[in-house]
Amino acid sequence: MTRAQQRRAQRRSAILAAARRVFSRKGYHEASIGDIIDEAQIARGTFYLYFHSKREIFAELRDAFLELIRGSVQRISLDPSDGEPLQQMRANFRRVMTVVLEHEQLAAIMLRDPMSFDADTRVEVEQFFDQIITLIERAIEVGHALGMARDCDRHTIAVAALGALREILLRMIDARRTANASTASADSAGGAEDGANHSAEGFPEIEQLVDELLAFFARGVFT
Amino acid sequence: MTRAQQRRAQRRSAILAAARRVFSRKGYHEASIGDIIDEAQIARGTFYLYFHSKREIFAELRDAFLELIRGSVQRISLDPSDGEPLQQMRANFRRVMTVVLEHEQLAAIMLRDPMSFDADTRVEVEQFFDQIITLIERAIEVGHALGMARDCDRHTIAVAALGALREILLRMIDARRTANASTASADSAGGAEDGANHSAEGFPEIEQLVDELLAFFARGVFT
Amino acid sequence: MTRAQQRRAQRRSAILAAARRVFSRKGYHEASIGDIIDEAQIARGTFYLYFHSKREIFAELRDAFLELIRGSVQRISLDPSDGEPLQQMRANFRRVMTVVLEHEQLAAIMLRDPMSFDADTRVEVEQFFDQIITLIERAIEVGHALGMARDCDRHTIAVAALGALREILLRMIDARRTANASTASADSAGGAEDGANHSAEGFPEIEQLVDELLAFFARGVFT
Amino acid sequence: MTRAQQRRAQRRSAILAAARRVFSRKGYHEASIGDIIDEAQIARGTFYLYFHSKREIFAELRDAFLELIRGSVQRISLDPSDGEPLQQMRANFRRVMTVVLEHEQLAAIMLRDPMSFDADTRVEVEQFFDQIITLIERAIEVGHALGMARDCDRHTIAVAALGALREILLRMIDARRTANASTASADSAGGAEDGANHSAEGFPEIEQLVDELLAFFARGVFT
DNA sequence: CATGAATGAGCTTTCATTCAT
DNA sequence: CATGAATGAAAGCTCATTCAT
Numbered sequence: 017m018t019r020a021q022q023r024r025a026q027r028r029s030a031i032l033a034a035a036r037r038v039f040s041r042k043g044y045h046e047a048s049i050g051d052i053i054d055e056a057q058i059a060r061g062t063f064y065l066y067f068h069s070k071r072e073i074f075a076e077l078r079d080a081f082l083e084l085i086r087g088s089v090q091r092i093s094l095d096p097s098d099g100e101p102l103q104q105m106r107a108n109f110r111r112v113m114t115v116v117l118e119h120e121q122l123a124a125i126m127l128r129d130p131m132s133f134d135a136d137t138r139v140e141v142e143q144f145f146d147q148i149i150t151l152i153e154r155a156i157e158v159g160h161a162l163g164m165a166r167d168c169d170r171h172t173i174a175v176a177a178l179g180a181l182r183e184i185l186l187r188m189i190d191a192r193r194t195a196n197a198s199t200a201s202a203d204s205a206g207g208a209e210d211g212a213n214h215s216a217e218g219f220p221e222i223e224q225l226v227d228e229l230l231a232f233f234a235r236g237v238f239t
Numbered sequence: 240m241t242r243a244q245q246r247r248a249q250r251r252s253a254i255l256a257a258a259r260r261v262f263s264r265k266g267y268h269e270a271s272i273g274d275i276i277d278e279a280q281i282a283r284g285t286f287y288l289y290f291h292s293k294r295e296i297f298a299e300l301r302d303a304f305l306e307l308i309r310g311s312v313q314r315i316s317l318d319p320s321d322g323e324p325l326q327q328m329r330a331n332f333r334r335v336m337t338v339v340l341e342h343e344q345l346a347a348i349m350l351r352d353p354m355s356f357d358a359d360t361r362v363e364v365e366q367f368f369d370q371i372i373t374l375i376e377r378a379i380e381v382g383h384a385l386g387m388a389r390d391c392d393r394h395t396i397a398v399a400a401l402g403a404l405r406e407i408l409l410r411m412i413d414a415r416r417t418a419n420a421s422t423a424s425a426d427s428a429g430g431a432e433d434g435a436n437h438s439a440e441g442f443p444e445i446e447q448l449v450d451e452l453l454a455f456f457a458r459g460v461f462t
Numbered sequence: 463m464t465r466a467q468q469r470r471a472q473r474r475s476a477i478l479a480a481a482r483r484v485f486s487r488k489g490y491h492e493a494s495i496g497d498i499i500d501e502a503q504i505a506r507g508t509f510y511l512y513f514h515s516k517r518e519i520f521a522e523l524r525d526a527f528l529e530l531i532r533g534s535v536q537r538i539s540l541d542p543s544d545g546e547p548l549q550q551m552r553a554n555f556r557r558v559m560t561v562v563l564e565h566e567q568l569a570a571i572m573l574r575d576p577m578s579f580d581a582d583t584r585v586e587v588e589q590f591f592d593q594i595i596t597l598i599e600r601a602i603e604v605g606h607a608l609g610m611a612r613d614c615d616r617h618t619i620a621v622a623a624l625g626a627l628r629e630i631l632l633r634m635i636d637a638r639r640t641a642n643a644s645t646a647s648a649d650s651a652g653g654a655e656d657g658a659n660h661s662a663e664g665f666p667e668i669e670q671l672v673d674e675l676l677a678f679f680a681r682g683v684f685t
Numbered sequence: 686m687t688r689a690q691q692r693r694a695q696r697r698s699a700i701l702a703a704a705r706r707v708f709s710r711k712g713y714h715e716a717s718i719g720d721i722i723d724e725a726q727i728a729r730g731t732f733y734l735y736f737h738s739k740r741e742i743f744a745e746l747r748d749a750f751l752e753l754i755r756g757s758v759q760r761i762s763l764d765p766s767d768g769e770p771l772q773q774m775r776a777n778f779r780r781v782m783t784v785v786l787e788h789e790q791l792a793a794i795m796l797r798d799p800m801s802f803d804a805d806t807r808v809e810v811e812q813f814f815d816q817i818i819t820l821i822e823r824a825i826e827v828g829h830a831l832g833m834a835r836d837c838d839r840h841t842i843a844v845a846a847l848g849a850l851r852e853i854l855l856r857m858i859d860a861r862r863t864a865n866a867s868t869a870s871a872d873s874a875g876g877a878e879d880g881a882n883h884s885a886e887g888f889p890e891i892e893q894l895v896d897e898l899l900a901f902f903a904r905g906v907f908t
Numbered sequence: 909c910a911t912g913a914a915t916g917a918g919c920t921t922t923c924a925t926t927c928a929t
Numbered sequence: 930c931a932t933g934a935a936t937g938a939a940a941g942c943t944c945a946t947t948c949a950t
Contacts, residue, residue, distance in 0.1 A: 043354050045269075045355075058931085060924095060934085062931055064924095064925070065931075069925080070924070070925095128352040129352040129355060129409075168451060168454065169442075169443050171441050172448060172451050172452065173451070173455055176403035176455055177403070179405055180398075181399075182402055183398050184399055219394065220392050225392075228392045228396070229399065232391070232395075232396055232399055243911085243912080243950085247913080271940065272940080273941095284913095284915055284916065284942090284944075285913075285914055285915070287942065288913065491714040491715075491801075494943090494944065494945080495946080496943095496944075496945095504911090505912055506912055506946090506947095507910065507911055507912065507946095508910055508911070509946095510945095510946070511909070514946095515946080578712065578798065578801040614897060615893070618853065618889065618894060618901075619897070619901055621856050622852065623849070624852055625849040626844075626845035626852075627848070628848055629844050671841060674837060674838045675845065678905060681835070681904065681905040682900075682901060682903045682905035688929090727935080730921090732921095733922080734934065737921095738920080739920075
């Protein structure tokens with residue numbers, strides 16, 4: 017990669033990061049190109065050298081986040097060397113929650129209701145959540161086949177599980193941000209995005225939280 | 240009430256209904272006064288004879304819906320003559336779901352993420368959901384005191400329960416609308432808002448759905 | 463005149479009076495039809511039964527006031543039985559000032575700059591003031607012919623005299639209203655328009671004021 | 686100053702000039718942003734790159750003019766080396782009139798009645814005229830102390846003097862414009878604002894006019 | 909006659925996007 | 930490449946005037 021290409025890539029990243037902060041702070045509609053270029057300290061026109069539109073830069077952030085989450089979910093394997101299915105499920109929960117909390121800015125946008133976005137993103141995000149639901153349905157199905165899950169309406173339960181997870185994560189993020197905002201109101205604008213390993217006020221630490229959630233799902237569904 | 244007052248009230252309702260349809264179709268930010276007056280087939284100025292602003296008409300819809308839901312939730316009573324606590328919970332679920340599905344347009348707006356709204360509504364809706372969470376926490380607390388609920392992090396579980404319910408209801412509504420849209424694409428604009436008594440594609444009938452959900456919560460939380 | 467005609471005339475007067483108060487309070491552009499019908503306690507449509515437009519009702523007030531002033535100015539007569547020319551001038555000043563202060567609401571509007579009005583009124587008022595100027599020019603001319611006035615540019619002096627009078631009257635009215643507003647802030651809306659016979663703060667009583675002004679025109683200030 | 690900054694400053698000036706022409710032609714209330722951008726031949730949004738609102742651009746014009754006038758008025762000095770007090774007064778008149786006629790567009794707006802403006806400007810302009818009145822009062826006071834002015838009600842005379850000056854200047858400006866409009870009705874929109882050194886129809890040349898006015902204040906007209 | 913609901917042109921202001929420098 | 934001035938469509942809202950009741 018040439019020097020110029022490197023510079024270009026860096027600039028692009030900087031703009032993406034600025035947009036991430038802005039969208040996460042204001043939401044999709046309230047955020048304006050003006051906000052993003054202010055945050056990124058670039059000229060108006062420069063933005064359009066790297067992205068064609070507001071929708072496009074948002075789509076890129078969206079895709080990055082969805083890929084991140086997709087990568088942290090593993091199909092439950094029945095191979096005994098992969099460990100107990102329930103432990104695999106726990107690991108999945110754990111990974112998803114960790115990734116979400118490590119990218120709280122993107123998560124704060126994407127976990128919200130797709131209606132808040134533009135049409136393209138709406139479709140994309142809806143499909144993503146549908147995939148997650150299908151994944152959960154499959155897991156229940158397999159669990160049932162193995163005699164580990166009670167009989168139930170798989171779709172309903174899968175949707176419920178997704179909703180529960182979303183709500184918890186969104187509220188944890190909000191709680192954390194409120195806490196951060198009150199502790200450090202004199203933060204530099206470019207403050208660290210994520211990385212706090214303590215959970216949010218009102219919620220237990222992540223290990224206990226995962227256990228709690230798993231128990232909720234497990235004893236509700238599995239025998 | 241005089242004839243004129245009746246006409247005025249009807250007009251007001253018609254505009255509210257139009258706004259309900261528009262907000263429910265486009266969300267708060269995407270909906271413009273222009274959309275509402277087109278839908279209501281009135282002139283620009285007419286809108287402002289009945290409502291001062293976009294925010295005001297939205298606030299009215301919001302309050303109507305929140306009141307509706309608040310009215311359909313009853314505190315769990317320990318008085319034996321009020322029946323089993325679990326049956327009371329079931330009745331609550333049933334009522335809420337019925338009301339939501341009977342007012343699917345309002346619900347489609349209000350169940351979504353508060354971030355999508357204006358500042359006033361955001362606060363109002365957040366407080367509403369917080370109240371619901373507190374209600375669920377209390378129910379679990381009481382259940383635990385009676386030896387009917389296992390030990391758990393009540394806040395986490397309450398949030399999860401709320402999320403599960405929201406997700407299910409939102410998806411049922413979306414599914415119904417998609418179904419309606421495909422069966423009757425030539426519907427008149429003022430088509431019946433609600434009233435379908437069949438559940439949405441992919442979800443069971445309401446009675447079974449309530450049972451399913453209750454079982455999910457009950458066997459997950461209560462012993 | 464029939465009973466109905468009387469009622470009609472009364473209604474008309476009431477609306478005119480309301481408009482007078484409103485225009486005098488807010489000025490031409492800031493005053494809206496809404497303000498006038500609120501003040502008059504009539505329905506919107508009723509206004510248009512009596513006046514065709516905002517401009518028309520204003521024109522009527524304007525004409526009434528201009529007629530009033532015209533009626534209080536008398537040509538200087540050389541007939542000895544009519545008294546000294548200077549005393550006639552004094553009487554003119556006195557009458558104009560009295561009339562203006564007795565109709566301070568109309569005066570407060572009409573003495574202001576014609577630019578603030580609509581095109582028709584602008585022309586009309588400009589012509590009125592032009593007539594006044596011509597009148598003063600004639601008076602100086604006659605005075606000069608009689609050896610009572612020194613040689614001067616008659617147009618310039620006439621304009622100066624008009625300006626001096628206008629400024630004094632406007633400022634007296636403003637001072638009075640400020641005083642009234644502070645003494646009686648709990649006045650009923652339909653309070654007495656005029657009739658105060660004391661001069662405004664900062665200005666002497668009317669007799670002395672007329673003398674002062676006459677002396678200024680007659681002898682100037684500096685030696 | 687960079688090239689870009691110069692261009693920007695020029696553009697700003699062009700918009701200010703357009704606004705000056707429009708306000709001077711239509712007055713504050715009748716002038717719309719639409720008029721200004723039409724006159725300046727710019728797009729709607731461009732206006733808002735340079736000024737935040739109609740009020741702001743008007744305030745800028747107002748301040749510029751008031752500064753101009755304030756700068757052309759000098760306190761009367763009693764130091765013999767500064768010349769005769771009456772000559773100093775004459776010089777003041779002369780400077781004010783010259784400045785006003787050299788900036789006839791601004792003057793045409795600002796000399797009019799403050800009621801025609803927005804609230805901020807009203808206050809600002811009223812205070813300005815009050816200062817002028819106070820200045821004249823002081824001048825008379827000093828004159829009286831020196832035995833050069835006769836005894837009189839200083840406030841009344843000061844107000845009269847201000848009114849006389851205003852009226853003359855406004856009418857000169859109007860006369861000039863009417864004359865210009867009729868001689869050159871096919872003028873380009875950006876025609877020269879000011880600079881005509883002949884006085885307006887009906888009024889004498891400036892030197893004679895100043896003498897005339899001074900004589901009027903000093904000696905009056907009638908014997 | 910009286911009413912007041914209805915109208916729609918017009919206002920100020922915002923903002924995603926383009927393009928000459 | 931980078932810039933930021935320029936654009937204009939579209940938003941929310943006001944108000945003089947009309948007209949069915």
